[in-house]
Amino acid sequence: MYVPxxxxxxxxxxxxxxxxxxxxxxxxxxxxxxxxxLHKMKVGKLTPEHLVSLKNLDELREIREEPxxxxxxxxxxxxxxxNSRLLQRRYLSLPLAAHTMASNQICNLGTVGGNIVNGxxxxxxxxILIALDASIRLTSARGERTLPLEDFFYGSAQTRxxxxxxxxxxxxPDQQTTGSTYMKFGLRRSGALAVAxxxxxxxxxxxxxxxxxxxxxxxxxxxxxxxxxxxxLIGRRIDDELLTEAGNFAAQASRPRDSIRGSAxxxxxxxxxxxxxxxxxxxxxxxx
Amino acid sequence: MAQAITDKDGVKxxxxxxxxxxxxxxxxxxxxxILTNVLRDQLDLTGTKKGCELGDCGxxxxxxxxxxxxxxLVLAVEADGRQITTIEGVAANGRLDEIxxxxxxxxxxxxxxxxxxxxxxxxxxxxxxxxxxxxEVREAISGNLxxxxxxVHIVEAVMATxxxxxxxxxx
Ligand SMILES: Cc1cc2nc3c(=O)[nH]c(=O)nc-3n(C[C@H](O)[C@H](O)[C@H](O)COP(=O)(O)OP(=O)(O)OC[C@H]3O[C@@H](n4cnc5c(N)ncnc54)[C@H](O)[C@@H]3O)c2cc1C
Ligand code: FES
Ligand code: FES
Numbered sequence: 001m002y003v004p005x006x007x008x009x010x011x012x013x014x015x016x017x018x019x020x021x022x023x024x025x026x027x028x029x030x031x032x033x034x035x036x037x038l039h040k041m042k043v044g045k046l047t048p049e050h051l052v053s054l055k056n057l058d059e060l061r062e063i064r065e066e067p068x069x070x071x072x073x074x075x076x077x078x079x080x081x082x083n084s085r086l087l088q089r090r091y092l093s094l095p096l097a098a099h100t101m102a103s104n105q106i107c108n109l110g111t112v113g114g115n116i117v118n119g120x121x122x123x124x125x126x127x128i129l130i131a132l133d134a135s136i137r138l139t140s141a142r143g144e145r146t147l148p149l150e151d152f153f154y155g156s157a158q159t160r161x162x163x164x165x166x167x168x169x170x171x172x173p174d175q176q177t178t179g180s181t182y183m184k185f186g187l188r189r190s191g192a193l194a195v196a197x198x199x200x201x202x203x204x205x206x207x208x209x210x211x212x213x214x215x216x217x218x219x220x221x222x223x224x225x226x227x228x229x230x231x232x233l234i235g236r237r238i239d240d241e242l243l244t245e246a247g248n249f250a251a252q253a254s255r256p257r258d259s260i261r262g263s264a265x266x267x268x269x270x271x272x273x274x275x276x277x278x279x280x281x282x283x284x285x286x287x288x
Numbered sequence: 289m290a291q292a293i294t295d296k297d298g299v300k301x302x303x304x305x306x307x308x309x310x311x312x313x314x315x316x317x318x319x320x321x322i323l324t325n326v327l328r329d330q331l332d333l334t335g336t337k338k339g340c341e342l343g344d345c346g347x348x349x350x351x352x353x354x355x356x357x358x359x360x361l362v363l364a365v366e367a368d369g370r371q372i373t374t375i376e377g378v379a380a381n382g383r384l385d386e387i388x389x390x391x392x393x394x395x396x397x398x399x400x401x402x403x404x405x406x407x408x409x410x411x412x413x414x415x416x417x418x419x420x421x422x423x424e425v426r427e428a429i430s431g432n433l434x435x436x437x438x439x440v441h442i443v444e445a446v447m448a449t450x451x452x453x454x455x456x457x458x459x
Binding site for chain 1: 290300302318319320322341342343346349352355356357358360361362363365366409412426427428430431432
């Protein structure tokens with residue numbers, strides 16, 4: 001399979017990368033793991049004049065703890081997230097979500113930054129990161145900005161990244177939540193995209209739900225947080241009825257499409273079941 | 289960055305070093321050269337197979353710094369300076385690796401097309417985790433599609449290797 005010609009750049013620092021991107025504008029495509037970019041170039045969906053590789057920016061591979069937050073570099077691979085002791089200890093739900101993705105070979109190449117910026121509604125990491133209230137930092141020659149990950153997506157493969165910007169890090173603030181989880185249904189256990197998936201986080205004390213976030217994948221043209229449903233659940237006593245109601249809310253809020261992986265009706269049904277199960281798990285098992 | 293050389297037609301090529309199976313190879317590649325093709329066509333290491341070329345089948349699996357990756361989704365320039373193991377580098381001193389011997393013993397090879405990638409995925413697993421469960425073996429090879437064997441013999445071969453049950457004449 002042929003990959004069309006392009007000009008290749010491999011800057012050594014973030015500043016240098018930003019300078020190159022500022023000069024090239026939308027003629028350049030950023031290259032991280034390449035699992036989406038090279039795929040698209042091979043099937044003719046993408047023909048960039050310039051590829052700007054981030055491979056030399058080792059500082060963006062780091063996963064570290066800072067006061068008040070956990071910081072994940074945009075170049076951390078899925079397997080790095082899965083194997084991170086720090087993330088396993090703090091938010092096991094995130095490594096486990098990374099483990100539901102793709103094959104081992106893809107998980108060694110693909111990065112969390114690429115998974116976010118690619119912007120597809122079936123991506124596995126954005127839902128759980130949004131459930132954990134993550135924000136992202138975008139850096140360009142013009143400076144830096146931080147925004148909630150939730151506000152980054154606005155349509156299928158449409159994000160608020162601007163030409164010249166690099167996603168440098170993802171930041172998870174210390175939590176009030178008591179539990180979180182990601183539950184996905186794919187057509188095989190390993191290496192399949194989500195037919196539908198639900199990420200949740202909960203704040204529980206005693207038998208009361210004090211806080212909840214519900215975020216769905218493959219349930220709308222974009223990753224979907226169902227805030228209306230969340231509001232109606234807060235402050236209520238946790239029982240089976242409440243969880244069923246939450247599932248129904250999430251199913252109603254979803255706007256899935258028919259595709260070869262599943263019909264819209266089937267997906268709505270799945271969303272209901274997965275949301276209910278995910279909530280129960282997060283309530284009972286914490287961040288797992 | 290690798291040294292760039294522009295020829296008289298204005299085509300840019302990069303002088304890169306691939307450390308393959310312990311040998312350093314300096315090769316001249318265009319930016320759009322895919323690692324699988326450079327291994328096969330420029331270094332003549334044709335053990336690495338090409339199937340889907342889109343990351344789905346795993347027949348192009350190589351180890352990059354010890355970790356399995358689909359070489360069909362890696363630009364050769366991106367592998368500059370890194371350590372690569374292909375199937376040609378698995379046997380040592382003319383002797384098959386235990387995992388290779390075990391695949392033969394268990395009749396885990398039919399047409400053989402998936403086998404190089406399968407061996408490398410299994411080898412990486414056993415290096416990281418010498419005592420995997422069957423589930424872990426299945427997960428580790430889930431990115432290597434086999435059209436022939438139904439996987440049962442392959443999984444048995446990997447489990448037997450892990451448990452040290454491989455002998456050269458065990459049939
Ligand atoms: C066989 C196969 C199976 C897959 N299975 C799954 C799956 O189960 N779940 C799933 O979610 N995904 C899956 N994917 C998709 C893909 O692997 C992931 O989305 C991956 O995380 C992409 O990361 P990457 O580093 O390879 O991105 P790249 O391909 O390098 O980049 C993707 C996009 O993001 C941009 N980009 C990347 N990094 C940055 C950055 N730091 N700053 C600015 N822009 C950036 C690129 O310009 C490009 O537009 C699969 C892909 C393949 C080929
Ligand atoms: S040829 Fe690379 S995964 Fe199929
Ligand atoms: S032995 Fe034929 S594809 Fe696996």
